[in-house]
Amino acid sequence: MLLQVQQLSKSFGSKPVLHQVDFxxxxxxxxxxxxxxxxxxxxxxxxxNGLVIPTSGKVDVLGMEMNRKNLQRVRRHVGFIFQNFNVIGNLSVLQNVLIGLLGAKGYWNVMFSREEKRKAEEVIDIVGLGDKLHERADRLSGGQKQRVGIARVLAQNPDIILADEPVSNLDPVTSREIMDILRTINETRGTVILCNLHQLELAAEYGHRIIGIHSGRVCFNGNAHDLRDEDLSLIYGGKYVGNTETRVNHTRGEVLV
Ligand SMILES: Nc1ncnc2c1ncn2[C@@H]1O[C@H](COP(=O)(O)OP(=O)(O)OP(=O)(O)O)[C@@H](O)[C@H]1O
Ligand SMILES: [Mg+2]
Structure with missing residues (x-):
């Protein structure tokens, strides 16, 4: 098993946020x-990815526990993609992607080899920015910035990609382009993608599996095709009302609500 989350709980001060999450x-x-x-x-x-240390329970990646001691070793296998892209505006696309390799190298070695540059160029090509290698990141559109975010993670060749609302700031067409890139990575490299989304239709279209969380508890964990109105109502605390019963198109994988 590549990723195991076991009885994971997290409180901030006295405020419980995650309760015994297991998957x-x-x-x-x-x-x-x-x-x-x-x-x-x-x-x-x-x-x-070890940015937050659980109050109890644990996370195993490739059988290694993510804890303070193992942080760097385990994090090498886990990439993170952010809603706000997290690119460094005054650096070029290539420099932003090379930064993705720093974590693996250690900060004492900031020189990049020819091989590392070649690798960075390769992943920039994969996300479709091959013609923008030396463009400053702050001159890019949101969708292009997210492509940089993905390339930076790809350069690290992770086994797991965590994407926290990667398309919330993008228009619907660009959102699908970004989701398509994540799907291609998933299909060609076998990378586990764990993607927080607020768009139900994207979740159903791209997710093989849906995990629903309500008040820090997993309340749905199953095939995207099996997600029904009552599950959505649980996930969204009784505040989700579908117009019709949620119908799932099995061939296209769409949830029609
Ligand atoms: N570092 C922190 N210190 C204290 N409370 C925190 C911290 N991080 C998150 N929380 C609290 O934990 C709860 C869950 O936050 P979290 O950001 O995980 O929610 P989310 O599901 O990602 O929400 P959204 O969909 O708005 O991004 C919130 O009540 C938040 O205020
Ligand atoms: Mg969030």
Whole structure:
């Protein structure tokens, strides 16, 4: 099992945010995480890459526990993609991607080899920015910035990519382009993708599996095709009302609500 989240709980001070979250992911899975604002989705992803240390329970990546001692070793296998892209505006696309390799090299070695530059150029090509290698990141559109974010993570060749609302700031067409890139990575490299989303239709279309979180608890963990109105109502705390019964188109994988 590539990723195991076991009985994971997290409180900030006296405020409980995650309760006994349990799930696993195997190579090649694309999992969409749904839940209301404040449900704990970002906290969950942060626990998985060690940005947040759980109050109890644990996260194993490739059988290694993510804890303070193992942080650097385990984090090498886990990439993180952010809603706000997190690119460095005054650096070029290439420089932003090379920065992705720093974590693996250690900060004492900031010279990049020819091989590392070649690798960076290769992943920049994969995300479709081959003609923008030397463009400053602050001159790019949101969609292009997110492509840089993905390339930076790809350069690290992770086994798991955590994406925290990667398309929330993008228009619907660009959103699909970005989701398509994540799907291609998932399919060609077997990378586990765990993606927080607020768009149900994207979750159903791209996720093989849906994990629903309500108030820090997993309330749905199953095939995207099996997600019904009553599950969405649980996930969104009774505040989700579908116009008709949620109908799932099995061939296209769409949830029609
Ligand atoms: N560092 C922190 N210190 C204190 N409280 C925090 C911290 N990080 C998150 N929280 C709290 O934990 C709860 C869950 O937050 P989280 O960001 O994980 O939710 P979310 O599901 O990602 O929401 P959204 O959909 O709005 O991004 C919120 O009540 C938030 O205020
Ligand atoms: Mg969040």
């Amino acid at each position: 696993q992911a195997d190579r090649g899975e694309f999992i969409a995480v749904l839940g209301s604002s404040g449900a704990g989705k970002s906290t969950l992803l942060r626990c998985i």
